Every structure is written in structure tokens, then in C-alpha cells.
Amino acid sequence: MTHLRRSGPLRAALDLAACGVPVLPLSCGKRPFANCPTCHDNACSGRPNMLRAGSCHCAAPCHGWAAATTRPDVLNSPAWTAAWGRAAHVAYHPGDAGLTVVDLDDAQAVAWAREALPATRTVATGRGEHWIYRGAVRSANAVRHGVDIKSSMSYARWLGPGIGPLVELPEAVRALVEKEETTRPPGAGVVSSPKIAVTWERRVATGCRHTDTYVRTGLERGLAKIRAHTETGAGSQAFGVAQFLAARHTDCPGPCGLEQLAEQLVATAVCVGVPEPYARRAVANGLTSATGRTV
Incomplete structure (x- = not known):
């Protein structure tokens, strides 16, 4: 990816597309535009x-990412032009460009990458760095604390061409993705009511400002989201649910019983096929990212 002219999101998108990188517009919230009514x-x-x-x-x-394209006629079409007029950022689909982005979300993650991964093209982000490699893999979130893998079926925000040579995707990154979640064996089914040894109770949440109904309703909705991912993505969903639930308690003096909530998330993820070590890591990372501390 060579140096590109930056005179607005559409101009940058057209330059990227000319280099063979599929692009799409992002809103002010750094997310793809919502689907049309159809x-x-x-x-x-x-x-x-x-x-x-x-x-x-x-x-x-x-x-979202599936709309990314390199076609100038699409990028300049009336429907896309309307989106570009409201766009705040440009995103690209790394996998379709034959690339993988290791998204390092904080200084701790960057320090880990410098120790564990070969140096490659690096792009500074608001809180960390994007390390870009040549080669595509399956995307996965929370493969370790502060580290997401963005490649196939994902998008990454375009933040400039970066510095350094682009090197081949190392086995260390592929191994991180392979550790994520597995598919349940055929006929194994989904356990809708897993047996959980540890459950959330008010007596362990003496410093929680929320009602029992509030906590239990949020938990059950989160567990349902994890159970819905019977083929893939349950580990990533567990991370997201843990992050969401923990964020609800950042203003509580504590304790709020987050350890018990975490155990229920882990047990449910395991019941839909996520290896327990990965489930525990994903949930712990979700809690940490929301609260800034381990539980």
C-alpha cells in the first residue's frame, strides 16, 4: 500500500481501491452505516x-465489511456518495486484500507484539498500533488481552500507509486464531441450561448499586447471545458480553460479584463448544477492558 492522497474520505477510498484494497465508509462512531430498510x-x-x-x-x-469494494463506479454511485458525504472515516477489508491486521489496543499489547511477533508494517492508532501482515486468516477478537485479529469477514479503519516493510503472516498469528473457538461435533446439540457450579447471588454483591432484577436480566440476555453462536463466534461473543456487563458496574463501589457472572459466561460458552481455556481468557479480557482491572 503506497502513500495515498488524503483530500477527504472518498478520495482516500478511491486511492486505496486503485491499489486493490476493498473499502467502505464509516460513520462518526467508527462503524459501518446501518443497512437500508430492504x-x-x-x-x-x-x-x-x-x-x-x-x-x-x-x-x-x-x-458492513461485506460491502467493501474496489469498483470506482460503485464508490462514486449516488447511494455511496450519500454515505461518503456523512462519512468520518474510511475502512478496508483486510482479508479480501490478502492482508491481516493485528490490532493492538494498548501499550501492554504493543509490548507483547514486539517480543512475540516479527516486525512488519506498523500504523499508529489512538491507543496502540496496527501491525499489518501479508496473508489472510479467519478474524478473531480477544485472542489475548488487548489483541484482535482483523482479516477475513472483518474491517479495519484506514489510518494511513504506516511504516516499515510488509512481511508474511507468521505462524504465531495463525496459532492465536486457531486457539479461538471450535465447532461442536455433529449431533452434539446445544445445552440450553448448562450446569453451573457458581451463580450470581446478592450476598456476593454487597457493593452493587443495581437491583437483582437488573443484574439477572442483563446476564440472561448475555447468556442467550452466547448460546445463539452454535457454529462459530461464541468466544468472541463471550468477550463482548463480559465487557458489556462489567461496564454497567464501573460506578459501583463494589464488590458486584463479577467473578460469579464471569463463571456463568464461561460455562455457557463451553457448552456451545468453546474450549474452556479460551472461554476463560475471552471473559477475563472482556472484564478487564471494561473496568481496567482484573477480577
Whole structure:
């Protein structure tokens, strides 16, 4: 990826596309634009390049990373031009460009990468760095504290060309992805009510400002989200749920019983096929990222 002219999101996007990098616009919240009414809730069955091939050929930039394109006629089309007019950032689909981005979210993660990974092209971010490698893998969040892998079926924000040579994707990064979650054996089914030895109770949350109903409702909704990922993504979902639940308690004097909530998240993730070590790591990282401390 050579040095690009930056005279606005669309200009940068066209330059990237000319280099063979599929791009899409991001809103002020650093997220893809919401689907149009026709594509809402994936009613159109999704784009053909998604996990489950769909039939959507929507002219708008719907379906996030799956909408990324290198076609100038699409990028300059009326539907996309409207989005570019409201865009705050440019994103790209690393996997489709044959790239992998190791997203290092803080100084601790950067220090780990400098010890564990070969040096490659580096782009500074607001809190850490993007390390970019040549080669694509499956994407995975929270492979360790402060580290996400963005490649296939994911997007990364374009923050400039970076510095340093682009090197081949190392086995160390592939190994991180392979450790994430596994698919349950055929016929294993999904355990809807896992046996959990440790459960949240008010007596362990003497410093929690929330009602029992509030805590239990949030927990049950989170567990349902994890159970819904029976094929892939349960580990990443466990990370997200842990992060969300912990964030609700940042203003509590504590204790809030986060350890007990974590055990229930881990047990549910394991029941849908996530290896226990990864489930524990994902949940612990989610809690830490929300509270800034371990539990």
C-alpha cells in the first residue's frame, strides 16, 4: 500500500481501491452505516461473499465489511456518495486484500507484539498500533488481552500507509486464531441450561448499586447471545458480553460479584463448544477492558 492522497474520505477510498484494497465508509462512531430498510435485519439474505452466501446486490453500502469494494463506479454511485458525504472515516477489508491486521489496543499489547511477533508494517492508532501482515486468516477478537485479529469477514479503519516493510503472516498469528473457538461435533446439540457450579447471588454483591432484577436480566440476555453462536463466534461473543456487563458496574463501589457472572459466561460458552481455556481468557479480557482491572 503506497502513500495515498488524503483530500477527504472518498478520495482516500478511491486511492486505496486503485491499489486493490476493498473499502467502505464509516460513520462518526467508527462503524459501518446501518443497512437500508430492504436489508434491515438481513431480510435480503445478505451479500454473496458473507459466511452464508446470500443474494443481496443492494446498491447501498449495506452489510458492513461485506460491502467493501474496489469498483470506482460503485464508490462514486449516488447511494455511496450519500454515505461518503456523512462519512468520518474510511475502512478496508483486510482479508479480501490478502492482508491481516493485528490490532493492538494498548501499550501492554504493543509490548507483547514486539517480543512475540516479527516486525512488519506498523500504523499508529489512538491507543496502540496496527501491525499489518501479508496473508489472510479467519478474524478473531480477544485472542489475548488487548489483541484482535482483523482479516477475513472483518474491517479495519484506514489510518494511513504506516511504516516499515510488509512481511508474511507468521505462524504465531495463525496459532492465536486457531486457539479461538471450535465447532461442536455433529449431533452434539446445544445445552440450553448448562450446569453451573457458581451463580450470581446478592450476598456476593454487597457493593452493587443495581437491583437483582437488573443484574439477572442483563446476564440472561448475555447468556442467550452466547448460546445463539452454535457454529462459530461464541468466544468472541463471550468477550463482548463480559465487557458489556462489567461496564454497567464501573460506578459501583463494589464488590458486584463479577467473578460469579464471569463463571456463568464461561460455562455457557463451553457448552456451545468453546474450549474452556479460551472461554476463560475471552471473559477475563472482556472484564478487564471494561473496568481496567482484573477480577
